[in-house]
Amino acid sequence: MTIARYVKPLSSVPRVSVSDSLSQVIARTTGSHDAALVFDADGRYRGLVYPYHVLYKKRPPVDATAESALVVAPYVTRDSAVESVIRHMLSMRLYTLPVMDARGTPMGVVTAKSLLKALLDVPAMRQKLTDSISIQEPFVVYDTATVKDVYPVMRREKTNRAVVVDPQGRAVGMITRRDIYMAFLSPSPGERLRKQGGNVPSRFFDREWVTKFDYPVKSYMTIPLKKIPVTEPGRRIIEALVASPRGSVVVVDIHEKPVGILSLRHMLKSVTNIFPEESVETVIVDRRKVLSAFRQLEMEDLLRKYSRQMRYRIPVVKIELVVDALRKAGHHVMMYEASLRAITEDNRSVSASAKEYSLRDSVREAGDRLLRRIGTD
Numbered sequence: 001m002t003i004a005r006y007v008k009p010l011s012s013v014p015r016v017s018v019s020d021s022l023s024q025v026i027a028r029t030t031g032s033h034d035a036a037l038v039f040d041a042d043g044r045y046r047g048l049v050y051p052y053h054v055l056y057k058k059r060p061p062v063d064a065t066a067e068s069a070l071v072v073a074p075y076v077t078r079d080s081a082v083e084s085v086i087r088h089m090l091s092m093r094l095y096t097l098p099v100m101d102a103r104g105t106p107m108g109v110v111t112a113k114s115l116l117k118a119l120l121d122v123p124a125m126r127q128k129l130t131d132s133i134s135i136q137e138p139f140v141v142y143d144t145a146t147v148k149d150v151y152p153v154m155r156r157e158k159t160n161r162a163v164v165v166d167p168q169g170r171a172v173g174m175i176t177r178r179d180i181y182m183a184f185l186s187p188s189p190g191e192r193l194r195k196q197g198g199n200v201p202s203r204f205f206d207r208e209w210v211t212k213f214d215y216p217v218k219s220y221m222t223i224p225l226k227k228i229p230v231t232e233p234g235r236r237i238i239e240a241l242v243a244s245p246r247g248s249v250v251v252v253d254i255h256e257k258p259v260g261i262l263s264l265r266h267m268l269k270s271v272t273n274i275f276p277e278e279s280v281e282t283v284i285v286d287r288r289k290v291l292s293a294f295r296q297l298e299m300e301d302l303l304r305k306y307s308r309q310m311r312y313r314i315p316v317v318k319i320e321l322v323v324d325a326l327r328k329a330g331h332h333v334m335m336y337e338a339s340l341r342a343i344t345e346d347n348r349s350v351s352a353s354a355k356e357y358s359l360r361d362s363v364r365e366a367g368d369r370l371l372r373r374i375g376t377d
Contacts, residue, residue, distance in 0.1 A: 003085055004078040006118050007099050007108040013037055018046055018067040025066050026051045031247050032160065032178040033095040033264075035073075037106060038066050045098075045106050048073055052093050055181045073098050075314045082115050083275035086268050087311075095247070095264060112264055117242045119271065120235070130234040132270040135251055135260035138163045141217060143172060148213035151180055163250055163258045164221045170256040173221035174246070183220050227252045230259050237262055280307035281318040288325040290333060290359070299323070299363060306340070306367040314374055315345040321363065338362040340370050350374050 014028040014036040025036050032055070035048040047070035054060065054069050074088040076097050089095050095112035119125040139162045141150050154162060154177055164173040226244040228237055230251050241249045241262055251260035282303040284296065291299065303319055310316040322339040339353040340363075350373050354365035 001082045002079050003076070003082055003099070003110050003115065006114045007078060007110055008114065009108055010037065010106060013096055013109050015039060016049070016066055017041070018065065020066045022049070022054055022060060022064050022066060022069055025049050026054060026182065030245065032176065033093055033247060035094060035096040036066075037098060038070060047071055048098065050094050051178050055178060075100060076110065082118065083271065085110060086112070086115060086271050090265070090268050090272065093265070112268055113242050116238070116264075116267060116271070120238060120242070125274070126235065128274050129238060129267070129270060132273060133234040133238060133262065134266045134270060135262055136266065138250065138258045138261040140165055140258060141175070142167065143216060143218040143221070145217050146214050147180055147217060147220070150175065150217050151177070161248060162217075163261065164217055165258065171225055171227055171250050171252055171258045173218065173223045173225050174248070174250070175217045175221045179220045179222065222246065225250060227256070229254070238267065241267060280304075280311060280316055282307065283318065283320045285320070285322045287323060288327070290325045291323060295359065298360065302360070302363050302367065306370070309371060310342055310374060314342070316342045317345050318343040323359070336362040338366040340366045342370060342374070
């Protein structure tokens, strides 16, 4: 099953310039895991930017431009398999990917929700997804809690979102780490951070940032909140997630109190559990006969690790390692040279090599160089 039928036009995602500020770019996305495609002044595609990478991984200065946070997307075409694309999305925590034409230029995009919806349309898959649904316990905060009360706990608990409840415990909104980060970024002139319910007025950004810690979370939360009764069947909960503009839905009891949360990420993981992961052929050539049985197994483990990372970006089907050694008199090995070559489905290859005093270090360095060459660093 390929993604060909589920490709959306490029106009469905923000298109930005390499010179645009990151705060402008992030404000144009709708969620932490949604992308903006970046083009240069000549209209050439340069890569993409998405809030999760900027805010949680890279953390550049506020005045940085889109060019400083470019990410190379996995190579996806109309013929890519649905399950393969979903694995790419999970590995990057990026739920919008560009789809390339024969020239390597974006011709459209594919989203996680469109793929999930496609799988729900297949009766056998629908049943498997319903059976594997994973409702998580929600992280709950009161709407009177301040940012300085909530944010440290979210970081400590490694949670990206919290359900906001009123004094009666009823779910009234949701606050994410992105919402809080965005509240501390300066908006572009004449723009507002939000376009719908839960608007944050521009004047918030004119205050000293320290005072924003004292604002209640309800000032930044997203409303209205997508809620679904706990009595609904699993299929209806998944459909509600797909239809929601956000990356999660809150499951509530008859009193509107949150009892669970279903996120897009957990549903995508369920999909990968249904499809077995394809293996990559590994070949090891020991030119100087320096590998013991133990070393052979160790190298095979390393190759499997690197092959998995490569498959998240390009369709690798085979990875080759050639081990060479420089010996001293007396046959003592002075230095190892590791040469790696990755071969793709369309018979393209990418190579890298490294020399180190340790065999493991030489293979690791060659592997890291190979990852950088294919844009997976």
